[in-house]
Amino acid sequence: MRSTTPYRRPPNSARPKQAAARWLFLRYSPWKSAVVFAVVAAGVIAATIWSRRHSAAQAAAPEPATVVEVIRPPFERTLPNAFRPAGDAPSGMVWIPGGEFSMGSNDPTKCLCGGHDGMPDARPIHRVYVDGFWMDQNDVTNEQFAKFVAATGYVTIAEKAPTREEFPTAPIENLVAGSTVFTPTPGPVPLDNYLRWWSYVHGADWRHPQGPDSDIKGRDNYPVVQVAYPDAVAYAKWAGKRLPTEAEWEFAARGGLSGRVYAWGDDLTPGGKHMANTYQGTFPVKDTGEDGFAGIAPVAQFPANGYGLYDMSGNVWQWCSDWYRPDYFKQLAAAGGVARNPQGPDSSFDPGDPSEQKHVHKGGSFLCTDQYCTRYMVGTRGKGETNTAANHLGFRCVKPAPAN
Numbered sequence: 493m494r495s496t497t498p499y500r501r502p503p504n505s506a507r508p509k510q511a512a513a514r515w516l517f518l519r520y521s522p523w524k525s526a527v528v529f530a531v532v533a534a535g536v537i538a539a540t541i542w543s544r545r546h547s548a549a550q551a552a553a554p555e556p557a558t559v560v561e562v563i564r565p566p567f568e569r570t571l572p573n574a575f576r577p578a579g580d581a582p583s584g585m586v587w588i589p590g591g592e593f594s595m596g597s598n599d600p601t602k603c604l605c606g607g608h609d610g611m612p613d614a615r616p617i618h619r620v621y622v623d624g625f626w627m628d629q630n631d632v633t634n635e636q637f638a639k640f641v642a643a644t645g646y647v648t649i650a651e652k653a654p655t656r657e658e659f660p661t662a663p664i665e666n667l668v669a670g671s672t673v674f675t676p677t678p679g680p681v682p683l684d685n686y687l688r689w690w691s692y693v694h695g696a697d698w699r700h701p702q703g704p705d706s707d708i709k710g711r712d713n714y715p716v717v718q719v720a721y722p723d724a725v726a727y728a729k730w731a732g733k734r735l736p737t738e739a740e741w742e743f744a745a746r747g748g749l750s751g752r753v754y755a756w757g758d759d760l761t762p763g764g765k766h767m768a769n770t771y772q773g774t775f776p777v778k779d780t781g782e783d784g785f786a787g788i789a790p791v792a793q794f795p796a797n798g799y800g801l802y803d804m805s806g807n808v809w810q811w812c813s814d815w816y817r818p819d820y821f822k823q824l825a826a827a828g829g830v831a832r833n834p835q836g837p838d839s840s841f842d843p844g845d846p847s848e849q850k851h852v853h854k855g856g857s858f859l860c861t862d863q864y865c866t867r868y869m870v871g872t873r874g875k876g877e878t879n880t881a882a883n884h885l886g887f888r889c890v891k892p893a894p895a896n
């Protein structure tokens with residue numbers, strides 16, 4: 493049964509709980525007490541080079557140990573494929589070797605800055621193999637999407653008025669084209685209902701990400717947003733590409749590392765340096781932009797990951813081709829062995845929102861914060877109703893490798 497209000501469903505990031513509560517039927521999940529602990533690892537080698545050089549035993553001193561990546565079970569080592577296709581990379585794409593890796597996330601509440609959401613849909617951590625593929629180095633930009641629209645005349649879902657068939661009980665005055673937009677609240681609010689900061693704005697679309705008074709002038713190199721899943725699929729098809737599966741996306745995001753919390757390692761801000769565009773300040777009141785951006789950022793403003801991909805954490809969520817089910821990882825793990833090129837479940841089902849069809853989102857956004865949502869953590873999962881766009885949701889594409 494559809495809502496009487498023609499909201500296309502709101503997005504992932506600012507959401508009271510991961511079990512996606514329906515737009516108008518949210519359930520409050522009280523804050524768990526945050527478990528915050530400091531982990532101090534002080535490995536100090538005290539022997540002095542001077543004294544050892546002057547020791548009779550020093551003649552046999554071993555070579556410095558090679559740095560070996562520490563793998564924490566249940567994660568196992570990433571085993572990348574050796575194959576790389578000959579020739580130049582397609583424009584704007586980088587080669588992702590594929591291979592075998594451990595997919596999923598430990599309970600983030602056990603991590604420093606892990607937030608309060610245990611995210612059980614990202615477990616069990618299981619072994620997956622994906623073939624190699626090309627991947628867009630960046631999220632699809634406004635400039636790229638504009639070329640697609642100019643070439644095809646494509647009209648996005650947000651630009652079309654919801655129909656009576658979609659929302660049979662909605663007042664006619666509510667059947668107006670638009671999309672979901674984040675608006676800061678004037679002051680602190682309970683984080684139990686995302687209607688407090690998300691709203692359906694008439695006239696919001698990819699050219700007007702925050703509503704009819706906004707535009708994308710001077711923002712050619714920003715990620716396109718306000719694109720629903722069918723819009724992203726249409727772009728990909730036009731570009732001779734496709735959307736990534738969730739497994740491809742996560743393999744790529746990990747950049748060759750194994751079981752790290754973030755795409756770059758285990759420290760959110762190594763050496764105090766921000767590595768992704770996320771949210772600082774009091775959510776959802778004031779984004780202080782300590783990472784350099786209060787709100788969306790142009791693409792590639794932070795370091796690339798190990799495969800040369802930008803913004804695989806934060807900035808905008810990214811659509812994947814998999815239907816969403818919270819128990820999909822359990823299904824794969826129960827099947828045993830290594831899941832080869834998993835394509836997602838056959839259909840969508842979200843127990844917290846059973847009437848909606850959802851696809852997987854990955855990567856988190858500029859609205860993610862440990863006060864609310866830490867899905868910039870690389871093994872975590874998001875989801876979104878297929879026809880719902882938002883001003884923090886975009887995508888990037890992949891292209892299969894030529895045959896060996």
Ligand SMILES: [Ca+2]
Nearest residue numbers: 769770783785
């Ligand atoms: Ca930011």
